[in-house]
Amino acid sequence: MFAKLLTDIIFNVLHRFVKDKTSSLLLEMRQLVHLFAIFAGIFCSSSPVCTNGYSLINNKCLKLFSTSMSHRDAVTTCSENFGTVVTVKNAIDNQAIASFVGTSIRHIWLGLYCFQSDVSQCQWDDASGSASDYSNFAQSFPYTDVGNCVYYAVSGSLAGKWISNDCDGDLRPFICEIPTTIQDSCNNFDGNCYYRSEDIGFGGYQSFEQAQDTCEGLCGNLVSIHSPNELRYVKGLYRNRNTPNIYIGALTVSGKYHSWTDGSSWTFGNVDSSSQQSGMCMMMSLQTNGSLTQDAWYPSDCQAFRSFVCKRKAGTQCVGPTPTPSTPDPSVSPDPYVTPSTPYCNSFLMAPSQLTSPGYPGNYTNNLNCSFRLATLGAYRIRLTFNSFNTENNYDKVMVYDGDDSQNSLMGRYSGQPEVPFYLESTGNTMLVTFTTDGSVVGPGFSAYFLSLI
Numbered sequence: 001m002f003a004k005l006l007t008d009i010i011f012n013v014l015h016r017f018v019k020d021k022t023s024s025l026l027l028e029m030r031q032l033v034h035l036f037a038i039f040a041g042i043f044c045s046s047s048p049v050c051t052n053g054y055s056l057i058n059n060k061c062l063k064l065f066s067t068s069m070s071h072r073d074a075v076t077t078c079s080e081n082f083g084t085v086v087t088v089k090n091a092i093d094n095q096a097i098a099s100f101v102g103t104s105i106r107h108i109w110l111g112l113y114c115f116q117s118d119v120s121q122c123q124w125d126d127a128s129g130s131a132s133d134y135s136n137f138a139q140s141f142p143y144t145d146v147g148n149c150v151y152y153a154v155s156g157s158l159a160g161k162w163i164s165n166d167c168d169g170d171l172r173p174f175i176c177e178i179p180t181t182i183q184d185s186c187n188n189f190d191g192n193c194y195y196r197s198e199d200i201g202f203g204g205y206q207s208f209e210q211a212q213d214t215c216e217g218l219c220g221n222l223v224s225i226h227s228p229n230e231l232r233y234v235k236g237l238y239r240n241r242n243t244p245n246i247y248i249g250a251l252t253v254s255g256k257y258h259s260w261t262d263g264s265s266w267t268f269g270n271v272d273s274s275s276q277q278s279g280m281c282m283m284m285s286l287q288t289n290g291s292l293t294q295d296a297w298y299p300s301d302c303q304a305f306r307s308f309v310c311k312r313k314a315g316t317q318c319v320g321p322t323p324t325p326s327t328p329d330p331s332v333s334p335d336p337y338v339t340p341s342t343p344y345c346n347s348f349l350m351a352p353s354q355l356t357s358p359g360y361p362g363n364y365t366n367n368l369n370c371s372f373r374l375a376t377l378g379a380y381r382i383r384l385t386f387n388s389f390n391t392e393n394n395y396d397k398v399m400v401y402d403g404d405d406s407q408n409s410l411m412g413r414y415s416g417q418p419e420v421p422f423y424l425e426s427t428g429n430t431m432l433v434t435f436t437t438d439g440s441v442v443g444p445g446f447s448a449y450f451l452s453l454i
């Protein structure tokens with residue numbers, strides 16, 4: 001079964017190269033998947049529930065934390081619950097918040113972070129994109145001069161409106177939001193059950209192929225991961241353990257094209273493309289060790305024995321092995337999380353992304369004054385790795401700041417040929433990299449890559 005799966009996956013991944021989307025095989029497999037979905041729908045319960053004392057409001061699970069905290073601490077508290085500070089995607093959500101909070105609290109934080117005073121530059125912490133589709137800012141907001149975070153006025157003349165605010169300077173209550181799930185007594189998150197290989201009843205370590213077969217025996221697949229919170233949930237299964245890494249259900253072709261063995265779309269990824277590892281299967285590092293970063297994903301030899309996590313739909317009965325729908329979605333092409341964009345001098349980049357000196361790997365030019373503003377979502381930090389560096393010593397310099405402008409603390413100043421790779425980690429969700437060159441002598445410059453630390 002696995003061999004066929006692997007063939008199908010490679011076949012479909014390769015399809016993306018040739019952009020042939022009319023394969024009849026694919027259509028047939030799609031129909032199978034739909035049939036399977038209909039059957040599963042008949043035999044399982046599917047009403048949404050909330051766990052951990054969260055309330056079901058408008059198809060989301062919410063919980064009020066009435067102790068005031070900085071936005072950063074609010075984000076940390078929610079992420080410990082595998083959630084985000086509340087997001088508001090439509091007028092009904094916006095109204096529901098006021099009713100949910102009641103009258104004793106006047107303001108709450110929103111899970112929104114504005115990089116600039118423009119709604120399209122305000123990003124939801126749950127990685128769902130900008131607030132362009134729906135927002136309810138008070139007049140003349142967002143206004144980042146007063147801060148990049150946003151609070152919601154529960155009462156008063158601005159009731160229901162959103163107002164910019166300093167992320168660390170003010171303390172406010174907040175609501176955490178987690179996804180609904182389906183009733184099932186398992187490690188249950190967002191409609192799925194998760195099983196650690198160590199708990200399934202054999203040694204715990206298998207090759208990728210054996211691991212996928214084991215998961216199929218549980219009517220599931222090797223785990224697929226579709227959001228930072230799902231990633232946090234999966235790694236939370238290994239809290240207080242010393243497991244160095246696990247297989248995830250991802251396959252890779254030439255380190256660039258990825259697919260999940262459960263057939264879901266590649267909508268999120270945390271691949272460390274600065275790594276030198278190779279192989280067609282993928283693992284997630286649970287520790288930072290040498291060139292491996294905690295939470296990042298790396299290609300792996302498929303024969304290596306590793307721990308792993310299985311995932312199956314919650315609320316379903318498993319009666320013997322079931323056919324597994326496993327067609328990678330070829331419409332998601334190219335892979336937005338791995339194909340590096342090569343920015344020009346002076347750019348604003350969201351993680352994960354590559355940045356290089358202009359013209360790299362050819363020589364840069366004289367008299368440059370470039371700045372790269374790096375950012376990730378409100379909740380996360382940045383790890384910037386330089387994997388190539390060669391500039392005129394002392395005169396052509398890269399400076400890295402721990403924040404979005406040069407008023408922030410200088411984390412590093414580099415020129416010449418420092419030993420690579422080397423990396424820096426921010427304390428917040430932005431970093432500034434500047435590259436200035438003098439009037440003579442050039443070189444190949446630098447190439448670097450940055451990821452979110454989740």
Ligand SMILES: *[C@@H]1O[C@H](CO)[C@@H](O)[C@H](O)[C@H]1NC(C)=O
Binds near residue numbers: 244289290
């Ligand atoms: C780091 O990795 C090396 C090689 O894989 C391993 O021998 C060592 O035990 C690891 N260190 C820690 C602290 O896990």
Ligand SMILES: *[C@@H]1O[C@H](CO)[C@@H](O)[C@H](O)[C@H]1NC(C)=O
Binds near residue numbers: 369436
């Ligand atoms: C580079 O540009 C910035 C902003 O435009 C300016 O403040 C800085 O002085 C310039 N640096 C150099 C070395 O020209």
Ligand SMILES: *[C@@H]1O[C@H](CO)[C@@H](O)[C@H](O)[C@H]1NC(C)=O
Binds near residue numbers: 362363441442443444
């Ligand atoms: C790049 O500059 C170096 C000297 O700084 C020079 O030796 C080399 O030929 C240049 N390379 C290219 C491709 O122009």
